[in-house]
Amino acid sequence: MSRILVVDDELAIQRLVSAVLARDGHAAVVVGTARAALAEIDRLAPDAAIIDLGLPDRDGLELIAAMRSRLSIPMLVLSARDATSEKIAALDLGADDYVTKPFDGDELLARLRSALRRAGAAPARDAVVRHKGIAVDRGRHKVSMDGRDIALTPREFAVLAALVEAGGRVLTHGAILERVWGRAHVGDVEYLRIVIRALRLKLEIDPSQPLLIRNEPGIGYRMGG
Template sequence: MSAVLCIDDEPAILRLLEIVLGRDGHSIIAAKDARSALAALDAQRIDAVVLDLGLPDRDGIELLAALRTRSPAPVIVLSARTDVSEKVAALDLGASDYVTKPFEGDELLARLRAALRSAGRATPSGESLTHGPLHMNLARHELKVGDRPVTLTPKEFAVLRQLITAGGRVLTHSAILEAVWGKAHRSDVEYLRVVIRALRLKVEENPASPSLIRNEPGIGYRLG
């Protein structure tokens, strides 16, 4: 059973989350504001967080930044805010996913399960990273997909390394561009698209219908 900290100032939403998450065997710790959320985080083990951005005592984006400094638990933002810039800001700050209200219970559960899996999926081992069939040797700059060696350019290797390190968490375009190309290229999304296309041709079983490198339209990429 996973302990999920649910932060929302609407009692009806907290009750609904208790029902929906309980269906999947999770227990919830309810918090109606940022203050009680941080107190709960300090008092007990938390496996995941579901966070509303519209809180009475602190903006949810600010709270997200504070949560990321205190706990490695994946955070799913659950908010009525639909602006892409809000989603990008949350994901850049380390949110694992972003679900808009009103929400479907089954979708939220699926995204929560994926976030919990991803929290332990990218397994570093000294000089290597592994995610599903992807096995990356950092020191030797080598990649294998299953048992098949794959040759990557330096930029392809660097982008894939970012994605593997993030597990299944969404990385925004700007986050990947800054990490691989530098701050001056945070807006050069076409650079990234070219590399992603090349990576899919090399690592996907069916590049036209990718199952490993997933697109989050207008936001970024994640590993499946």
């Protein structure tokens, strides 16, 4: 269905990821180095990329930044590095999502699907963006759920709009805080926590077992699928 660039130097992982991608009908194009990846992207024109961080010639974070400056395709990080700081760095440099090894094949495919869906959708020009039953009307600053209007404060609206626009993609705490509160408040995670709570109280069926707004520990939030 889609052509996916896989950047990983380990043969066994290359084969495994190719096999997993084949389950969803994707064609994997495998390269082992960052240099090869950069040399090939123009010719290959992939629909998405899956990138390991521990590459032999360059750090994967550098590759992400270099690729993001040239392409707008979805990029997923697939790495054995599980430090929170690395995940945040990858996301802030332009990666769309992050999966740690050992990974679940189905999870990788689901994340890839969500990233491709978002990339394929017309750039969110419409006034109304949707996720599941939630409709966020950016023109009129209104939110409805299953047709029922929901009253939100301006901050709640802004946070929800950011998450819904991102689809299932994870947004880092810093990214949301900067967009909604401004650069000065990038470190004030508690502001965000309080607003997320308020949103859950208004949107979730059981706010103590949230399904819609999901937390990635130490990293950020995403809309649940």
